[in-house]
Amino acid sequence: DSWKRHFKPLNIRGKLLVRPDGIQAKAKPGQKLVVLNPGLSFGTGQHATTRYCLEQLVAARQRPRQSLLDVGTGSGILAIAAAKLGYVPVKAFDFDSVAVQVAKENACRNRVSEKIRFAAGDINQLPRRARVRYDVVCANLFHDVLKANAEALITRVKPDGCLLLAGVLAEQFDGLKETFESQRMRLARSRQQGEWRSGTFVHAT
Secondary structure: OHHHHHOOOEEEOOOEEEEEOOOOOOOOOOOEEEEEOOOOOOOOOOOHHHHHHHHHHHHHOOOOOOOEEEEOOOOOHHHHHHHHHOOOOEEEEEOOHHHHHHHHHHHHHOOOHHHEEEEEOOHHHOOOOOOOOEEEEEEEOOHHHHHHOHHHHHOOEEEEEEEEEEEEEHHHHHHHHHHHHOOOEEEEEEEEEOOEEEEEEEEOO
16 A cells, blocks of 8 residues: 555656556656556665666666676566666566565566566575676665675676665665775765665776
């Protein structure tokens, strides 16, 4: 009931239009449409942290073939937006099996099911060394979870890729920044909206 009251169509840099299922809003020419029913899962794009990630997905989409990993996918909003924008391959996982099911349903609603590989998984169980790296890794999670799994996240980012970190209170961000900078990452950009601060990290050269 809450998301139905507060979820309004959202325009992301003229490239994405995110709207709730059942609300009529047409995408402009050249704009990709994402239709969501988040159910009990997190992710409508209205929250500052999710919106930051959506904007960065648009900004980072620059080459013909770019891959994406969505850690803690929730409603599937970031993975679906990435698939619509042309990221390939797209992989997403969440520790909550209900969220994974909701994300799959939303992917089907947006006709991108075949473009996204969804799975149930816990970031705390990820190997500290990755077999596959991605151009963009999104992690919109709690501050403590991000800090505890810094190594596992960093190792999944390609040398010229970027890591989007969100879900962090402004007062916690400097500590998070120190953790990632100590492992040879550099803060390329960040933004604070209200009590939340999000950032884009790249490998330090």
